[in-house]
Amino acid sequence: xxxxxxxxxxxxxxxxxxxxxxxxxxxxxxxxxxxxxxxxxxxxxxxxxxxxxxxxxxxxxxxxxxxxxxxxxxxxxxxxxxxxxxxxxxxxxxxxxxxxxxxxxxxxxxxxxxxxxxxxxxxxxxxxxxxxxxxxxxxxxxxxxxxxxxxxxxxxxxxxxxxxxxxxxxxxxxxxxxxxxxxxxxxxxxxxxxxxxxxxxxxxxxxxxxxxxxxxxxxxxxxxxxxxxxxxxxxxxxxxxxxxxxxxxxxxxxxxxxxxxxxxxxxxxxxxxxxxxxxxxxxxxxxxxxxxxxxxxxxxxxxxxxxxxxxxxxxxxxxxxxxxxxxxxxxxxxxxxxxxxxxxxxxxxxxxxxxxxxxxxxxxxxxxxxxxxxxxxxxxxxxxxxxxxxxxxxxxxxxxxxxxxxxxxxxxxxxxxxxxxxxxxxxxxxxxxxxxxxxxxxxxxxxxxxxxxxxxxxxxx
Numbered sequence: 001x002x003x004x005x006x007x008x009x010x011x012x013x014x015x016x017x018x019x020x021x022x023x024x025x026x027x028x029x030x031x032x033x034x035x036x037x038x039x040x041x042x043x044x045x046x047x048x049x050x051x052x053x054x055x056x057x058x059x060x061x062x063x064x065x066x067x068x069x070x071x072x073x074x075x076x077x078x079x080x081x082x083x084x085x086x087x088x089x090x091x092x093x094x095x096x097x098x099x100x101x102x103x104x105x106x107x108x109x110x111x112x113x114x115x116x117x118x119x120x121x122x123x124x125x126x127x128x129x130x131x132x133x134x135x136x137x138x139x140x141x142x143x144x145x146x147x148x149x150x151x152x153x154x155x156x157x158x159x160x161x162x163x164x165x166x167x168x169x170x171x172x173x174x175x176x177x178x179x180x181x182x183x184x185x186x187x188x189x190x191x192x193x194x195x196x197x198x199x200x201x202x203x204x205x206x207x208x209x210x211x212x213x214x215x216x217x218x219x220x221x222x223x224x225x226x227x228x229x230x231x232x233x234x235x236x237x238x239x240x241x242x243x244x245x246x247x248x249x250x251x252x253x254x255x256x257x258x259x260x261x262x263x264x265x266x267x268x269x270x271x272x273x274x275x276x277x278x279x280x281x282x283x284x285x286x287x288x289x290x291x292x293x294x295x296x297x298x299x300x301x302x303x304x305x306x307x308x309x310x311x312x313x314x315x316x317x318x319x320x321x322x323x324x325x326x327x328x329x330x331x332x333x334x335x336x337x338x339x340x341x342x343x344x345x346x347x348x349x350x351x352x353x354x355x356x357x358x359x360x361x362x363x364x365x366x367x368x369x370x371x372x373x374x375x376x377x378x379x380x381x382x383x384x385x386x387x388x389x390x391x392x393x394x395x396x397x398x399x400x401x402x403x404x405x406x407x408x409x410x411x412x413x414x415x416x417x418x419x420x421x422x423x424x425x426x427x428x429x430x431x432x433x434x435x436x437x438x439x440x441x442x443x444x445x446x447x448x449x450x451x452x453x454x455x456x457x458x459x460x461x
Contacts, residue, residue, distance in 0.1 A: 007107060007403060008454045009068030010061065010410030011290075011360050013114040013159065015044050017413050018074065020051025026087040028080030030116040031127075031171045041418040042433045048413055049439055051093065058100050060427055060441060061410060065454035068107040070359055070406055071097075072114035072159060075140055082118030083136040091147065098151050108152050109406075111215075112141050112199055114159040115167045128168040128188045134195050141199045145206040153209055156288055156359070157199035160217040161245045164192045183267045190269040193248050197282040204282070211403075213357055214249035214284035218242055218348065220294045220340045224322050229299035237297050243351070250287060250352045252280035286403060287348050290360030291387075293329075294340040296322045330363060332422065338386035345394035345402065355401040360408035361387060364415060364422040367444075375428055375444040384450065385461045392458060405458075407450075411441070426450055 015032045021044070032044045050057055061069060075082065077090035101108045117127050125132040141157070158164055165188045174181055196214075203210045219241060223234040239257065247255050253276070262268040327335045341361070348356055363383045367375045384407070394400045412429040415422040420433045426447040430440045452460055 004403060005067065006457065007068035007357075007406070008458075009066045009070065009106070009109075009404060009406040010408070011070040011406045012050075012409045012411075012413055013072045013111070013116075014074035014077070015047070015072075015114070015116045015414075016409075016416070017047050017050040017071075017411075018077075019046040019049040020093075021045050025051070025077070025093075026080060026089045027074065028076035028082070028087075029119040030074065030076045031119055031122050031167065032116050034119060035418075038418065040433060042414055042420055044414065044418065046436060048411065048429045048431070053439070053441075054097055055100055056441065057411060057427075058104050058106065060443075061106060062104040063451070064410065064426060064447060065451050066106055066410060067454070068109055068154075068404055068406060069101055069410075070109035070111060070156070072111040072116075073144060074116060075113065075137075076116070076118040078143065079118065079136075079140055080120075082121035082124075082133075083139050086143065091143075095147070095151075098148065102151065107154065109154045109156070110144070110148065110152050111156040111159050112144060113137070113157065113164075113195075115164065117168070117171075122171055127172060128165070128191050128195075129172060129184060131191060131194075134191055134198065137195045138198050138202070141202050145202045149207045153207065154211050154213070155199075155203050155207070156213050156215045157196045157203075158192065158215065160215060160290060161192065161196060161249065162216040162241060165189050168192070182265065183269075186262055186267045187269040189245060190271055190275075193245060193279060194275055196249055197278045200282040200284065201278070211285045213286045213288035213359075214246055215288035215290070215359055216242065216246050217360075218289040218291055218344045220337070220343050220347070222294060222296050222324070224296050224298040227299065230297075233297050233299045237295075238347075242347075246287070246352075248279055249284050250354060252283045284354065286355040286357055287352055288357040288359045289344070289348065290408065291341050291344055291358060292361065293334040294324070294327070294337040295335075296324045298322060331366060332364060334364075336363070336383065336386075338390045341387050342390040342394045342398070345391070345400045346398055349400045355403050357403040358391070358405045360406060362408040362424045364424050366421050367423045367428070369428060369430065369442060373442050375442075377444045377446045380426075380444070380446045381449045384446070384453070388453065388458055388461055 021027055037043045078087060080087050098108045121133050121136055127133055165185055168188050200212050203212050221234050221237040223230040244258055324335055327337050329335050345356055363380055395402050409424045411427040412423045412425040414420055420431060426444055428442040428444055431437045
């Protein structure tokens with residue numbers, strides 16, 4: 001069997017990059033399009049205008065040397081109402097986009113859902129609280145797999161599945177302290193896992209040689225002290241945050257510990273034997289994950305579930321967790337923990353014995369162009385150098401199989417909190433949160449460095 005090429009690449013989402021949202025393009029609204037614009041941040045209407053500039057951007061990605069590009073499909077661009085009538089203009093856009101990637105020798109990787117549920121489904125059914133939304137999602141993924149079965153071989157049904165429930169609940173108007181929050185949350189988690197399994201089923205049925213990945217945001221969690229109760233708290237946190245849904249996507253069943261907890265607390269979701277069979281029969285071929293930071297915890301009980309706390313701080317930058325005195329952090333209070341990546345890879349492989357794929361990794365920084373129209377981002381070079389050294393150790397010394405490393409993001413995009421000032425890319429996009437400016441693209445210092453990393457297949461860091 002031919003050894004698969006290690007894929008160096010980049011990841012983005014549709015709502016953070018595309019734009020192209022006015023009525024000319026036939027796209028319906030997603031839940032992001034009705035969010036109030038917070039002071040000092042952006043809306044999602046233009047993003048970095050990849051809808052119109054994708055050929056220019058893909059040419060830059062080819063020059064950078066990317067071998068793969070993971071992007072999400074905007075559900076409402078295909079089905080403006082979430083179901084029913086198809087927007088052929090939107091469908092053609094994605095065909096053109098995928099064709100352009102292939103033409104430039106970049107492997108297209110599709111993520112079918114990146115939190116941006118069509119607004120109509122949210123209003124009509126209550127979003128992921130209802131199994132009607134699962135039915136609509138199946139209609140959507142059935143079309144995608146049929147349309148792209150000959151072009152796309154690597155797929156992810158859901159981005160960061162352990163956080164998918166958060167926007168679903170927030171846009172339902174729910175708050176952490178609502179009396180039915182926990183019960184609703186577990187039902188949403190189960191419904192999203194059913195949707196994931198349905199997508200896996202369609203891909204494996206229609207796409208020859210398909211590889212379908214489970215994906216979560218992985219966060220190693222360390223005990224604050226050696227006190228046994230702190231160690232126990234960290235172990236519980238690891239299970240709750242990193243493995244609660246990943247066990248289902250990879251092993252096909254809920255962990256007994258989790259089911260006992262849900263039953264004890266009266267929050268067991270409605271699930272039929274047929275649904276459990278669906279989960280068991282449609283599992284992932286590999287384990288994909290994003291890696292940004294680690295956390296420290298202790299025996300002090302938190303007010304909310306760990307999932308809510310981490311994903312809340314993931315967006316806000318305000319962490320309720322103890323500080324790790326051995327690590328530095330970014331302006332958004334995200335710890336910089338390269339060794340944590342090696343730890344994560346070992347933990348995931350030892351648990352599941354499936355190949356890994358790092359789908360997101362990167363550092364968000366406030367940056368401006370200098371007089372030479374570039375950014376001297378030595379800190380980004382250092383960040384990736386240290387993380388890639390640890391990835392190489394996990395692969396070469398520990399024997400962990402890894403399919404690829406994708407950066408978030410290869411080009412500056414809107415952050416998950418709608419901030420243009422939080423820049424991740426090797427390519428600078430000339431806009432800010434207040435003005436679009438000329439939207440020109442400029443290579444940062446890290447562009448040439450990462451280009452050489454790819455040319456050397458990660459040997460020259």
